[in-house]
Amino acid sequence: MSKKFASERRNFVIGSLAAGSTVFAGNATKATGHDDPAITELQPWASELGDGVDASPYGKPSDFEKHVIRRNVSWLTADPTSSVNFTPLHALDGTITPNGLCFERHHGGVAVVNPGKYRLMVNGLVDQNTVFDLSDLMRFPRTNRLYFLECAANSGMEWRGAQLNGCQFTHGMIHNVLYTGIKLKDILREVGLKQSSKWILAEGADSSAMTRSIPIEKAMDDCLIAFKMNGESLRPEQGYPVRLVVPGWEGNMWIKWIRRIEVGDKPWHHREETSKYTDLFEDGNARKFTWEMDAKSVITNPSPQAPVLHGRGPMVLTGVAWSGRGKISRVDVSTDGGISWNEARINGPADSKSMHRFYYEFDWNGQQLLLQSRAQDDTGYVQPTKDQLRSIRGENSIYHNNGIQTWAVDRNGITENVEVS
Amino acid sequence: MLKYLNLALIQFSLILFAHTGQSEPLGLGRAATENELKAWDIDIRPDGAGLPTGSGSVLSGEETYTENCASCHGDFGEGIDRWPELAGGFDTLDSEDPVKTIGSYWPYLSTVWDYVHRAMPFGNAQSLTDDDVYSITAYILYLNDLVEEDFELSNKNFSSISLPNEDNFFHDNRNTLENKQFVKRCMQNCKPDVKITKRAVVLDVTPDTEIETEKSVPKVEIQEETASLNPQLVKDGEKVFKKCKACHKIGAKAKHGAGPHLNNIYGRIAGSLNDYKKYSKNIINAGNNGLIWDSETLSSFIENPKKYLAGTKMNFKGIKKSADRNALLEYIKSIASSGN
Structure with missing residues (x-):
């Protein structure tokens, strides 16, 4: 293959791509015997001083990685405050999703909850209807667990055939995060469960007041009340200051900005477990309570x-x-x-x-x-x-x-x- | 001796708690008060548990719905743009194009009451009274031909209403229906040949993968003195704008929503954006008759839209406090003048 053809091919590829995709090859020549200017010419970073320590007190990715961002598909939903964007899986490696790249799904925009006014109420079929603030939650024994969160609708646009060109869009409603939190069962034991308790209702503090019914067996198994993700406080868009973690189950159940847990004896059949997150079959009947995410x-x-x-x-x-x-x-x-x-x-x-x-x-x-x-x-x-x-x-x-x-x-x-x- | 033994037991159990995590209450948190429970424990169940005392008729519902819901869901529950359809869709669930509405799909009426009460109207949640919610719920039943126009819904007759699709849901049966089939793992000669049957490029619906450059919004001709923007007022106004943003967008990437975008609103002739197709006739006429948006006209309009401009499609009660209106306008001005 001639060098000219190779270069044309590369240009074609780049032209038809996501502009800004990282092209590691750069302009390096692979032919032997030619000097590579990346080596023979003095590069500015090898000569000039760079930024000092506090140029970016939090830190941010390299400017060369600006294309690695969450993206949305604007035609999917009516409004960005009740919508979804997608994790750039194609640009990541390893298993941990960086906090700023974890896909977002909101039903009433990102709630800005003042941690000083954060309260978690647990009520219903319990010995004592109880209110906890953040400092109370911090005094329960903590646990660290790595879990994926996948939206039940991930790949949903592909049901009738190939539709979106990019794994960010076809599979990007997922992230994998190390959570620090406390076991939900410790909180439920603290308030005392009545014998008749069979379900919990988890409720968010945002303007959609998101609710989901969860069987008590799952709540007492591996659910967490989490306040850290990958070591730092939850991002606002992931439920700051506190979210529910429901390992292995569909993302909609992981209530963000969680403000209340009610214990009851029946499921509530709220909007997100009836009109949404149910699977309509060809005969017009619909499957409900499909919580687990398949392999x-x-x-x-x-x-x-x-x-x-x-x-x-x-x-x-x-x-x-x-x-x-x-x-x-x-x-x-x-x-x-x-x-x-x-x-x-x-x-x-x-x-x-x-x-x-x-x-x-x-x-x-x-x-x-x-x-x-x-x-x-x-x-x-x-x-x-x-x-x-x-x-x-x-x-x-x-x-x-x-x-x-x-x-x-x-x-x-x-x-x-x-x-x- | 007995005393010492007890002490030893207590010490032993303390050690046990310390090592096994938590098995006894830690004594954290405090009892919730009645008023706190009343404020937050708002959920409703299909058996009616949680429903407050109250009532509302189809007739009163029509007015409440038109004012609070119709701008997104349509006058007849038909759904505007991509906002959800609330009515109709009967006999479509087994078709190629199923239309899932409250009438055709939702299993329980309690879900409607609960959801409208907790999350609607979008951007102004939990602003409706209990009777408003009964009224809207009654009106949605009427839009779905499930009750007559003289119907009144209350906590007393609530449980007597069932929705048509209630019996057509079944519990997750993947374990018995699917998972046992999905265990084979062929490694070689799994099929004779392979052909490409579908290609995403044919549809061409993938978002443009170029990094969006800041699209330049047409240069704003600032009609008023903007050097004196009050930062605190701008900040307050941003909060007030939350009441507007379900329908109106502003800023560099703003597009039309249910209402027109608000970039360059200052100095704009009312009803004059050619690419916005949902103006009322009256607002276009007002513009033709010389209505230009400035601090004064905007403030009057926002105070009470329907009073200032009869026939406007903006279904919004208005912002009564002049301080809130001033802050809102300062915020809108700040966006317009920041060159975005």
């Missing part, structure tokens, strides 16, 4: 926003996998659209109900690829194809689409969202 995976590189710019030869394919029922025991990867599969390598923290990172390194021969990943969790459940899901649920569903994703990589490395037979 799922997606390849983040290559993907439409992160095409292959390096040409044939060694390639690192990577992606993420998770299950609301436990750990991911295995991820397989196909490069031929699901005819044959190879086991990928899981690397990094791999906690139950948290995001797992997988890698598959191979030698690309420059031909078209149809990339797929398939997760299996430790219950034995294997991520199904989209057609398997449709054959059971029809095409009117919105939520819980955990079907296998296909990316087509062409000879130029351009990657697009497709479905295959």
Whole structure:
């Protein structure tokens, strides 16, 4: 391949891409025997002084990473105060989602709660209707846990077919965060549960006063009342100062800005568990209380926003996998659209109900690829194809689409969202 | 001796608590008062638990709904733009285009009362009285042909109303229906061949992936002296603007919502934005007759929109306090004059 062609190809790729995508190759020449000006010329950073220590007291990403941001799809919703944006999965690695990149979903905008006026009320079928302030919560024993939060509608736009070109948009309603908080069961024990208690209602302090019913078994199992994410206070858009953590279950239940927990003997059937977050089947009947998130995976590189710019030869394919029922025991990867599969390598923290990172390194021969990943969790459940899901649920569903994703990589490395037979 | 033994037991149990985390109450928090419970314990259940005493008719509901809900949900619950449809959609749930409304989909009326009361109107939540909520709920039933126009809903007859789709929900059955099928993991020769069947590029609905440059909003011709902007007033006004922002956007990326964007509102002829299609005839006429928005006209309009400009589609009660109006206008002015 002539050098001229290679350069034209690169220009084409860049022109048809998300502008601003990081092109690590830069202008480096790969031909041997030529001097690389990145080395032979004195670079300004090697000569001049940089900023002093307090130039950015909180700190921010490199200016070269300005394109790594949450993005929304404006046509999805009526208004940005009741909408969603998406985590840039294609630009991340490892397993932890940086706080500023965790996708947002609000139903009445971001509530700005003054921590001095923060109260958590627990009432209903309890020995004592009780009010806690933040300093009370800080005196319960703390725990640290890594969990993914996935919106039940993640990949919902793909139910009827490939629609959005980018794993940020198809799979970006997820984040994986280390929470510091206290066990919900410690709080429920503190107020004393009545024998008849079967459900809790968690309620937010925002202007949508978001509510969800949660069975008492889950509340007494692994739910947390969290106040830190990845070591720092929760971000406002993630529920500052306090949110509920409901491991493995759909994100809508993780009530942000939580102000009240009512204990009762029946579910409340509120808006977000009847008109929303129910799965309409082809026959017009709808499935409700679909709390657990099924095992799922997606390849983040290559993907439409992160095409292959390096040409044939060694390639690192990577992606993420998770299950609301436990750990991911295995991820397989196909490069031929699901005819044959190879086991990928899981690397990094791999906690139950948290995001797992997988890698598959191979030698690309420059031909078209149809990339797929398939997760299996430790219950034995294997991520199904989209057609398997449709054959059971029809095409009117919105939520819980955990079907296998296909990316087509062409000879130029351009990657697009497709479905295959 | 007995005394010492007790002491030893207490010490032992203290050690036990310390090591096992929490198994006895820590004595944290305080009892909630009756008024606190009344303020926050607002949830309603399908069996009627939680419903306050009160009532409201279809007739009174029409007025309350038109004033508070119609600007987003439409006069007949048809939904404007992408705001939810509230009425109709019967017999569509098993079609290719299911329309999920309160009448066609929602299983329980209590959910309507609870949600309207806790979260509506959008941007002005928990501002409705209990009787307003009964009225709106009654009117939504009427829009769905579920009650007659002389109907009155109250806490007494609430439980006698059931919604048509109540019986068509079933509990999560993934465990028995799906999960046992999803256990096979083929590794080789899993299918004879592969063809691409669907491509996202065909639809072309992915947001432009270019980093949005700050789009330049047409230069503002500032009609009034803006050097004297009062920062405190601007800050207060930003809070007042929360009442407006469900419908009106302002700033560099502002687009039209239910109402027109407010960039360059100062000096704008009323009803004059060509790309905003939802003006009332009356506001366009007012503009043609010379109504130009300035501090005085805006303040009068915002104080009581329907009184100042009969026939306006702006369903908003108005901001009665002149201090709030002044702050709001200062805020709007600050955005307009910051060159955004």
